[in-house]
Amino acid sequence: MACVVIVGTQWGDEGKGKIVDLLTRNADFVVRFQGGSNAGHTIVLRGEKFIFHLIPSGILYRGKKCIIGNGVVLDPEVLLEEIKELKERGYFKDDQQLMISEEAHLILPYHRKIDVARERIFKIGTTGRGIGPAYEDKVARCGIRVIDLMDEELFREKLEANLLQKNTYLVEVLKEEPFRFSEIFETYLRFRDLLGKYIKDTTRILHEALHQGKHILFEGAQGTLLDLDHGTYPYVTASNTVAGNACAGAGVPPTEIDTILGVAKAYTTRVGEGPFPTELRDEVGEKMRQRGGEYGATTGRPRRCGWFDAVIVNHAIRINGIREVALTKMDVLNEFEKIKICVGYQIDGKVLYHVPSNLRIWQSAKPIYEEMEGWKGEIRGAKQYRDLPLNARRYIKRIEELIQARVTIISVGSEREETIILKNPFGK
Numbered sequence: 537m538a539c540v541v542i543v544g545t546q547w548g549d550e551g552k553g554k555i556v557d558l559l560t561r562n563a564d565f566v567v568r569f570q571g572g573s574n575a576g577h578t579i580v581l582r583g584e585k586f587i588f589h590l591i592p593s594g595i596l597y598r599g600k601k602c603i604i605g606n607g608v609v610l611d612p613e614v615l616l617e618e619i620k621e622l623k624e625r626g627y628f629k630d631d632q633q634l635m636i637s638e639e640a641h642l643i644l645p646y647h648r649k650i651d652v653a654r655e656r657i658f659k660i661g662t663t664g665r666g667i668g669p670a671y672e673d674k675v676a677r678c679g680i681r682v683i684d685l686m687d688e689e690l691f692r693e694k695l696e697a698n699l700l701q702k703n704t705y706l707v708e709v710l711k712e713e714p715f716r717f718s719e720i721f722e723t724y725l726r727f728r729d730l731l732g733k734y735i736k737d738t739t740r741i742l743h744e745a746l747h748q749g750k751h752i753l754f755e756g757a758q759g760t761l762l763d764l765d766h767g768t769y770p771y772v773t774a775s776n777t778v779a780g781n782a783c784a785g786a787g788v789p790p791t792e793i794d795t796i797l798g799v800a801k802a803y804t805t806r807v808g809e810g811p812f813p814t815e816l817r818d819e820v821g822e823k824m825r826q827r828g829g830e831y832g833a834t835t836g837r838p839r840r841c842g843w844f845d846a847v848i849v850n851h852a853i854r855i856n857g858i859r860e861v862a863l864t865k866m867d868v869l870n871e872f873e874k875i876k877i878c879v880g881y882q883i884d885g886k887v888l889y890h891v892p893s894n895l896r897i898w899q900s901a902k903p904i905y906e907e908m909e910g911w912k913g914e915i916r917g918a919k920q921y922r923d924l925p926l927n928a929r930r931y932i933k934r935i936e937e938l939i940q941a942r943v944t945i946i947s948v949g950s951e952r953e954e955t956i957i958l959k960n961p962f963g964k
């Protein structure tokens with residue numbers, strides 16, 4: 537039995553979807569434990585591209601169980617769309633493959649509207665998917681859970697009580713149109729009918745799986761620097777994205793986790809607002825964006841691009857307890873003459889080797905770079921570590937030294953096969 541947690545070590549979009557897809561081969565279960573349809577996990581399979589917002593990235597394998605855990609905020613409309621698309625493309629033929637936690641909280645239309653309307657004031661650069669407002673309700677103990685939807689009267693009561701508050705807030709504060717009760721009520725009962733077969737006590741199912749010695753892969757969404765507590769607050773998402781939350785967000789004990797695999801992109805990107813010391817607002821950043829296809833999988837927004845920042849990844853390594861790292865999108869750097877790595881920050885004449893908490897300090901941090909020679913050649917065909925050019929290996933070695941973790945998986949292209957695996961976290 538092995539439990540492996542996959543987490544992003546930067547600001548999301550590290551290529552977790554591909555790594556999850558790859559390791560699903562060895563897993564029996566793939567579990568999402570936080571976030572919602574703000575995620576956009578991309579997988580390329582024999583030239584065909586898939587983007588998953590809610591369904592765990594393991595769904596493309598027949599027979600593997602995919603769980604949407606209690607820690608996720610679930611937008612039924614997005615999920616149904618995703619299910620429909622997968623089925624139309626000839627995947628996900630067995631409904632037993634997908635399970636949704638009864639305890640996951642629902643995203644309702646007012647969450648999305650509040651999210652978008654509040655962006656005018658707070659300018660976080662959210663995905664507009666209603667994630668923050670849905671988690672707020674969860675914490676305020678007025679959220680509506682998947683299980684509540686199964687009890688029509690309870691759902692009616694909760695929706696009425698919520699709508700009263702939400703409509704007042706929407707109309708009086710945000711100057712938006714209110715929602716009609718019947719519209720949401722009818723729509724969500726339809727969603728209940730369509731999704732009912734997937735709704736289960738997933739915590740109990742996972743406990744049974746642990747008991748049977750199954751392999752479980754936990755698929756983190758977003759990245760450590762977007763974590764509500766440990767990220768660049770307030771420019772973060774509304775959930776804990778770190779490995780520790782895999783336990784709370786799925787209901788498994790910490791003692792069951794064997795390995796935490798961090799995923800780091802060979803450079804850095806970020807979508808939305810917030811500090812980003814190594815950001816390149818020049819033709820080098822533009823080249824990364826073009827070569828790496830750096831546009832948001834959920835919103836289509838161009839991602840901000842910059843050099844690898846060892847300070848933030850080191851922060852993620854410590855917070856998550858990562859010893860093994862999957863380094864992704866190495867091939868995007870193929871054509872660069874020189875490649876830089878940020879090893880510390882210059883702030884008001886002082887040098888800092890860890891991430892600050894103060895937002896103003898974050899925003900004034902100037903990166904201290906080490907410069908390395910690029911490898912200037914195609915690495916997509918590399919099957920083994922020794923196939924990589926010397927300068928590419930040097931780059932990886934230097935990253936390992938700086939982040940104090942071993943690079944055990946190297947992704948050199950978007951396809952499953954374009955990956956060098958030095959160590960499989962499932963030990964296979």
Ligand code: IMP
Nearest residue numbers: 548574575576661662663772773807808
């Ligand atoms: P929210 O999660 O929609 O509330 O957005 C909060 C911040 O997290 C914004 O900067 C988003 O761009 C960012 N974000 C949310 N989900 C992802 C993701 O999956 N990848 C990258 N950034 C994300």
